[in-house]
Amino acid sequence: xxxxxxxxxxxxxxxxxxxxxxxxxxxxxxxxxxxxxxxxxxxxxxxxxxxxxxxxxxxxxxxxxxxxxxxxxxxxxxxxxxxxxxxxxxxxxxxxxxxxxxxxxxxxxxxxxxxxxxxxxxxxxxxxxxxxxxxxxxxxxxxxxxxxxxxxxxxxxxxxxxxxxxxxxxxxxxxxxxxxxxxxxxxxxxxxxxxxxxxxxxxxxxxxxxxxxxxxxxxxxxxxxxxxxxxxxxx
Amino acid sequence: xxxxxxxxxxxxxxxxxxxxxxxxxxxxxxxxxxxxxxxxxxxxxxxxxxxxxxxxxxxxxxxxxxxxxxxxxxxxxxxxxxxxxxxxxxxxxxxxxxxxxxxxxxxxxxxxxxxxxxxxxxxxxxxxxxxxxxxxxxxxxxxxxxxxxxxxxxxxxxxxxxxxxxxxxxxxxxxxxxxxxxxxxxxxxxxxxxxxxxxxxxxxxxxxxxxxxxxxxxxxxxxxxxxxxxxxxxxxxxxxxxxxxxxxxxxxxxxxxxxxxxxxxxxxxxxxxxxxxxxxxxxxxxxxxxxxxxxxxxxxxxxxxxxxxxxxxxxxxxxxxxxxxxxxxxxxxxxxxxxxxxxxxxxxxxxxxxxxxxxxxxxxxxxxxxxxxxxxxxxxxxxxxxxxx
Numbered sequence: 001x002x003x004x005x006x007x008x009x010x011x012x013x014x015x016x017x018x019x020x021x022x023x024x025x026x027x028x029x030x031x032x033x034x035x036x037x038x039x040x041x042x043x044x045x046x047x048x049x050x051x052x053x054x055x056x057x058x059x060x061x062x063x064x065x066x067x068x069x070x071x072x073x074x075x076x077x078x079x080x081x082x083x084x085x086x087x088x089x090x091x092x093x094x095x096x097x098x099x100x101x102x103x104x105x106x107x108x109x110x111x112x113x114x115x116x117x118x119x120x121x122x123x124x125x126x127x128x129x130x131x132x133x134x135x136x137x138x139x140x141x142x143x144x145x146x147x148x149x150x151x152x153x154x155x156x157x158x159x160x161x162x163x164x165x166x167x168x169x170x171x172x173x174x175x176x177x178x179x180x181x182x183x184x185x186x187x188x189x190x191x192x193x194x195x196x197x198x199x200x201x202x203x204x205x206x207x208x209x210x211x212x213x214x215x216x217x218x219x220x221x222x223x224x225x226x227x228x229x230x231x232x233x234x235x
Numbered sequence: 236x237x238x239x240x241x242x243x244x245x246x247x248x249x250x251x252x253x254x255x256x257x258x259x260x261x262x263x264x265x266x267x268x269x270x271x272x273x274x275x276x277x278x279x280x281x282x283x284x285x286x287x288x289x290x291x292x293x294x295x296x297x298x299x300x301x302x303x304x305x306x307x308x309x310x311x312x313x314x315x316x317x318x319x320x321x322x323x324x325x326x327x328x329x330x331x332x333x334x335x336x337x338x339x340x341x342x343x344x345x346x347x348x349x350x351x352x353x354x355x356x357x358x359x360x361x362x363x364x365x366x367x368x369x370x371x372x373x374x375x376x377x378x379x380x381x382x383x384x385x386x387x388x389x390x391x392x393x394x395x396x397x398x399x400x401x402x403x404x405x406x407x408x409x410x411x412x413x414x415x416x417x418x419x420x421x422x423x424x425x426x427x428x429x430x431x432x433x434x435x436x437x438x439x440x441x442x443x444x445x446x447x448x449x450x451x452x453x454x455x456x457x458x459x460x461x462x463x464x465x466x467x468x469x470x471x472x473x474x475x476x477x478x479x480x481x482x483x484x485x486x487x488x489x490x491x492x493x494x495x496x497x498x499x500x501x502x503x504x505x506x507x508x509x510x511x512x513x514x515x516x517x518x519x520x521x522x523x524x525x526x527x528x529x530x531x532x533x534x535x536x537x538x539x540x541x542x543x544x545x546x547x548x549x550x551x552x553x554x555x556x557x558x559x560x561x562x563x564x565x566x567x568x569x570x571x572x573x574x575x576x577x578x579x580x581x582x583x584x585x586x587x588x589x590x591x592x593x594x595x596x597x598x599x600x601x602x603x604x605x606x607x608x609x610x611x612x613x614x615x616x617x618x619x620x621x622x623x624x
Binding site for chain 2: 048081199224226
């Protein structure tokens with residue numbers, strides 16, 4: 001299975017099947033009928049991708065304050081989202097997710113920080129046995145007390161947006177999603193009737209530069225991850 | 236004709252073979268078998284009912300206390316598929332001290348877990364909720380109530396910080412088990428087998444594929460688009476600490492969340508989002524208005540009349556169009572005047588107090604505890620005609 005830049009087929013609408021639609025022969029020759037069946041199947045698959053993470057907080061998820069200082073120059077796990085299930089594709093095929101991270105500097109005094117925020121994908125099974133982990137993006141952040149900067153993670157290089165709204169992305173090179181290299185190794189079954197699944201976590205690491213993180217920290221305001229709509233033209 | 240009615244659900248979508256459906260030529264049994272595997276995958280994989288969401292509740296916050304226990308509940312809705320046998324809930328807690336938390340979902344205990352003093356966001360694991368029956372209302376959703384019973388050495392120090400819910404994928408489907416199960420017997424696609432067999436068209440032959448695609452159209456959707464929910468008391472009555480509370484007679488923005496919908500047809504640029512929320516106006520003499528906006532000039536407003544007591548009002552719902560992704564966009568983003576690369580549509584929710592008989596809005600606050608967004612379900616088209624020929 002290969003994903004390309006092709007298009008989803010047009011949605012033909014669901015037909016009401018009658019005897020006449022199928023005829024009585026052993027092979028369907030009615031083009032519209034059989035094509036619609038395959039069209040509709042593709043359409044359902046391509047448009048039913050799931051929203052896995054979607055949260056926004058007004059106050060921000062404050063990580064690393066004077067009470068739990070980050071260590072300048074070292075990478076610290078700040079926050080994890082998940083576990084969440086990712087629909088599988090064929091083995092080895094990247095399965096993109098939108099990951100929009102809104103993070104910034106809280107307006108609290110002393111919360112400014114300079115450093116790097118990176119996002120890692122971790123995969124495991126129902127017993128939380130992790131068998132795959134990779135970095136999917138990072139961004140440099142520069143904060144000033146009393147300000148809030150919004151940006152999103154990009155991969156492989158960082159890109160910083162300083163727009164006033166989380167929904168305005170600036171810059172021609174912005175890649176507002178990650179391609180998470182999700183593997184499809186089937187994991188442990190849960191019950192006889194349920195399929196084993198692969199679970200994922202998104203881990204966010206912060207690395208303050210020397211002198212900036214001892215009493216300061218990061219704040220994450222929103223994370224949004226939605227499975228990409230696959231292009232099925234060349235299946 | 237029935238050999239085996241177990242319909243296998245593979246872990247990924249089978250290669251679709253639309254290009255093999257040609258005018259004037261038959262479609263091979265192998266290609267129909269591929270289609271059957273594809274529709275079984277769609278019916279069996281399960282939906283994300285509640286996307287991972289983070290509650291903005293600081294550690295150490297005051298929680299409802301009943302007889303030495305911290306007891307509180309949260310109410311929300313899910314849009315289930317009818318084929319799921321199990322749901323999995325994932326909770327993370329923050330804890331200032333050791334304690335035990337008992338989780339009860341819709342009256343059934345899911346788990347009792349001992350916690351130790353931890354930092355924020357400890358994932359406590361997944362809890363399986365068997366789905367015995369699914370009963371949905373006209374919106375295609377059902378209410379779920381989660382009760383937390385916490386025994387803590389540090390009072391109310393244990394609070395949930397993050398959770399999610401998804402349906403476990405099925406290994407097999409059994410189309411004979413119920414009328415809503417769905418599933419196609421892929422073993423029925425062999426050379427010489429009929430394209431239609433009276434009485435078993437639900438799960439065999441190309442007719443079975445077609446029928447199950449229609450079933451899948453209703454079940455397979457972006458079930459949960461967004462969820463925001465905060466604790467109530469143990470009875471599901473109001474608890475103000477974390478609610479969205481408005482005391483202003485002019486709109487105050489309270490929530491802003493991203494949404495990407497799917498197009499119903501190829502050329503449409505927006506699709507409706509089903510919005511549901513629950514709250515109350517604290518004084519029977521007053522009321523509240525909630526407004527949802529899509530950033531494109533569209534909005535819906537709903538008025539809520541105040542009632543006496545502490546119970547929440549009935550669920551409110553509305554529909555709002557939101558830009559959907561463009562199938563011609565190589566990344567699947569929405570396009571249009573606001574569709575610059577990276578644009579993700581959003582919905583903004585605002586609140587205000589209305590119908591005040593006095594100017595003392597602070598005495599008549601308008602409160603909301605849960606706000607959710609779903610993709611509306613499609614009406615299920617039924618077959619017409621008969622298949623007796």
